[in-house]
Amino acid sequence: MVVATPNPIRSEKMRNIELPIIDLSAERPEVSGLIVRACQEFGFFKVINHGVSQDVIARMESQSFEFFAKPVPEKQLAGPANPHGYGSKNIGFNGDVGEVEYLLLSTNSASISQMSNVISPHDPTLFSSAARCYVEAVRGLACEILELMAEGLWVSDTSAFSRLIRAADSDSLLRLNHYPPLTEDSDTSPSSFRRIGFGEHTDPQILTVLRSNGVGGLQISLEDGVWIPVAPDSSAFCVNVGDVLQFNGRERPKETNWAKFALKAYTAFVKAMTNGRFVSVRHRALANSYKPRMSMAYFGAPSLHARIFPPPELVTPQRPRLYRTFTWAEYKKAAYSLRLGDGRLNLFRSRTVDEG
Numbered sequence: 001m002v003v004a005t006p007n008p009i010r011s012e013k014m015r016n017i018e019l020p021i022i023d024l025s026a027e028r029p030e031v032s033g034l035i036v037r038a039c040q041e042f043g044f045f046k047v048i049n050h051g052v053s054q055d056v057i058a059r060m061e062s063q064s065f066e067f068f069a070k071p072v073p074e075k076q077l078a079g080p081a082n083p084h085g086y087g088s089k090n091i092g093f094n095g096d097v098g099e100v101e102y103l104l105l106s107t108n109s110a111s112i113s114q115m116s117n118v119i120s121p122h123d124p125t126l127f128s129s130a131a132r133c134y135v136e137a138v139r140g141l142a143c144e145i146l147e148l149m150a151e152g153l154w155v156s157d158t159s160a161f162s163r164l165i166r167a168a169d170s171d172s173l174l175r176l177n178h179y180p181p182l183t184e185d186s187d188t189s190p191s192s193f194r195r196i197g198f199g200e201h202t203d204p205q206i207l208t209v210l211r212s213n214g215v216g217g218l219q220i221s222l223e224d225g226v227w228i229p230v231a232p233d234s235s236a237f238c239v240n241v242g243d244v245l246q247f248n249g250r251e252r253p254k255e256t257n258w259a260k261f262a263l264k265a266y267t268a269f270v271k272a273m274t275n276g277r278f279v280s281v282r283h284r285a286l287a288n289s290y291k292p293r294m295s296m297a298y299f300g301a302p303s304l305h306a307r308i309f310p311p312p313e314l315v316t317p318q319r320p321r322l323y324r325t326f327t328w329a330e331y332k333k334a335a336y337s338l339r340l341g342d343g344r345l346n347l348f349r350s351r352t353v354d355e356g
């Protein structure tokens with residue numbers, strides 16, 4: 001007897017909303033205003049004209065595909081993901097699964113070298129040099145975005161955010177996700193060819209800079225149960241606000257038409273935003289039946305001992321602190337002890353209005 005398994009994806013709502021695409025080659029004040037706006041409204045945006053060389057991207061992508069094309073026993077030599085290394089289907093330590101295989105690396109140079117010896121034993125430098133160049137380039141992009149963000153928020157210390165991920169001992173990660181095409185399904189309707197690759201979650205770090213190989217699958221959610229597909233674009237990077245950047249909770253402005261907003265005088269807007277409110281975006285990735293999807297995500301994180309608190313400009317009597325000061329080590333420990341989809345920031349809420 002064949003028992004039909006309900007496909008949760010089939011019953012969900014999808015919405016097509018125009019997600020922000022920010023041209024980093026435009027005038028700096030305009031770009032910083034647009035970034036702040038996107039972080040507040042969506043916690044997500046795409047960047048184009050980002051300055052990361054196509055050659056650096058292509059080398060990393062080809063090394064990744066080469067790794068995932070290897071026979072399973074060879075890939076397993078780089079595993080299990082603990083938390084770094086090769087993993088398949090199991091995500092984290094708390095029972096989450098998805099149609100994905102991945103390689104999770106610490107971005108520090110020694111760790112990349114060590115992993116490269118296992119990943120490309122015949123010539124480790126092929127992988128290590130591709131990964132080092134890629135990490136350096138995307139870290140540069142993440143820092144640039146964080147500095148633009150600080151400018152847009154009128155935070156006087158414009159390196160306040162970027163300094164955290166520039167630290168030599170930053171806990172940043174590089175994750176290569178490979179979503180193999182789905183084939184074994186007797187139901188041929190389009191929705192049956194979509195399965196959870198990487199379940200719903202927010203990224204715990206500061207900022208995620210992600211690209212994929214031009215195959216769709218990434219979706220974001222602004223409202224429970226409503227998913228917005230992110231159109232694939234291999235020339236753009238997707239930027240996600242992570243938990244650590246969500247300082248003051250969630251408040252969405254009324255204007256939802258991105259193009260209309262872009263035409264408005266941005267200064268008036270920024271003045272109203274000096275106590276900016278950021279959204280750590282919930283997202284997920286679906287696998288599809290047609291083509292393999294590969295995403296490469298850089299998670300910009302502070303060093304383990306770094307203390308996380310908002311710059312003074314973002315705290316006022318009208319907008320008191322919502323979260324207490326915590327170290328990244330504390331937050332990471334909490335995040336990694338929970339399931340993928342669990343909310344975590346509430347564990348760090350201030351008990352009193354101005355508690356630090």
Ligand SMILES: C=C1C[C@]23C[C@@]1(O)CC[C@H]2[C@@]12CC[C@H](O)[C@@](C)(C(=O)O1)[C@H]2[C@@H]3C(=O)O
Nearest residue numbers: 083091092096203204335336337338339340
């Ligand atoms: C289930 C989990 C996997 C994860 C650690 C966690 O306990 C909760 C957060 C997950 C996440 C999401 C973003 C990144 O892909 C990741 C590496 C991270 O830092 O937090 C993963 C963790 C993981 O896969 O180990």
Ligand SMILES: O=C(O)CCC(=O)C(=O)O
Nearest residue numbers: 175177198218285295297
């Ligand atoms: O593959 C994707 O597009 C999303 C992956 C992701 O969210 C993650 O690795 O944390």
Ligand SMILES: [Fe+2]
Nearest residue numbers: 201202203283
């Ligand atoms: Fe993610």
